[in-house]
Amino acid sequence: MTCPADEPIPLPRERDHPLEPVRETSRLLREEPVRKVRFPNGIDAWLISGYEHFRAVMGDPQQFSSRKDETEPQMRAVSRPPVDNPAAFNRADGEQHQYYRRKLTSQFMVKRITALRPRIQQIVDEHLDAVAARPAPVDLVSAFTLPVPSLVIAEMLGVPYEHRQAFQDAATTMLGLNPTADEVQQSFARLAAVLAHVFHARLGDPRDDLISRLLHEQPDLSRADLTSLCVGLLIAGHETTANFSAMAILTLLQHPDQLATFTAHPERAGQAVEELMRRLTGNSSGGGLIRRAVHDVEIGGRLIRAGDWVAPNLAAANLDPAWCPRAERLDLDRGPVQHVAFGYGPHACLGQNLARAELEIMLVSLFSRFPHLRTTVPMEDLPFRDDMLVYGVRSLPVAW
Ligand code: HEM
Helix, strand or coil: CCCCCCEEEEEECCCCCCCCCCCCHHHHHHHHEEEEECCCCEEEEECCHHHHHHHHHHCCCCCEECCCCCCCCCCCCCCCCCCCCCCCCCCCCCCHHHHHHHHHHHHCHHHHHHHHHHHHHHHHHHHHHHHCCCCCEEHHHHHHCCHHHHHHHHHHHHCHHHHHHHHHHHHHHHHHCCCHHHHCCCCCCCHHHHHHHHHHHHHCCCCCCHHHHHHHHCCCHHHHHHHHCCCCCCCCHHHHHHHHHHHHHHHHHHCHHHHHHHHHHHHHHHHHHHHHHHHHHHCCCCCCCCCCCCCEEEEEEEEEECCCEEEECCCHHHCCCCCCCCCCCCCCCCCCCCCCCCCCCCCCCCHHHHHHHHHHHHHHHHHCCCCCCCCCCCCCCCEEECCCCCCEECCCCEEE
């Protein structure tokens, strides 16, 4: 590579195989852990590779802000305007971030998620029943991995059964592949209308759900903020889990030895999900997380100027051999790993306990119900997508 590190190269995205890391990931790790890249929307950022550098950036909100504006690097060719919403706390710093995050923290603790597991299991089983009742091939993305996470969130929020379909429809449009700004606006309005019904019902008749608890325990939250927080959770928890579960299914199908380990040891499914998280986030293209330097700061011997955008590369962190030997291998027998698939620092994924429970239940149930599951199209014909935090596949036709 002759191009100096501060002269931008296009954000590397080529890979030799859809289930392998971006080709440049290991070279960047070895040779250029801090290097300027140009995002698809024409904005430059420092791509940060390596486990320790990742934690240094993500763990230091004084030096690296989460605020975004219209100049932020984006994975789409034409920038989408920034969200102007104080309750979008993933894009906020300090007190503003803490204020909203604290309102939700207790809702995602292990105890609450454990209590939700039987309902997650039911939702998963209903969807697998529906798959089994249809003639093969069935697209597992639209029949299973996409609807399950949004219904789980609806359940958690307390959206009653009669509003589920409207909630689901609006979520599907909003989180669709390429919704226009108008479609997003209209879906948001439909979701807000469903939520307004739920708020009204739960004020007089509280239940054991997130909306009832927030309404009654956090009276200072405005309705607008509550609506935004609920829609925000739907968005944050939907695409990530949907993409990740589809890629986990596909990866296990491509690695029969690892699938055999997975199905032989359901008691170790939790640990297996951690290794899948580590290895599969290693395939993403590294542009999903963005920060901005607040002051001049040195990382890996390179000066990053105040105001520069920084992209801590999740893939390179989780594939760093300095921290994880033979990191490119998926090895479900690996002991516990401290991966950073859920981020690191004050913005680390709020929904990680929920995501873990969903993934474990989805994968264990799917493979025990369909032990002879197979894909019906060759890998090269599957439509992959890497414009999201989690690399994914748009459809996954299977037979059993
Ligand atoms: C496989 C599934 C998931 C993955 C890989 C994932 C990954 C991440 C990552 C890497 C971040 C950090 C973003 C940053 O620092 O800028 C994050 C933040 C977040 N995630 Fe997740 N996530 C998943 C599922 C979920 C679920 C199910 C929910 C909730 C329903 C959720 C809610 C959130 C929220 C609210 C934040 C923002 C936290 C903050 O800024 O304080 N996520 N997630």
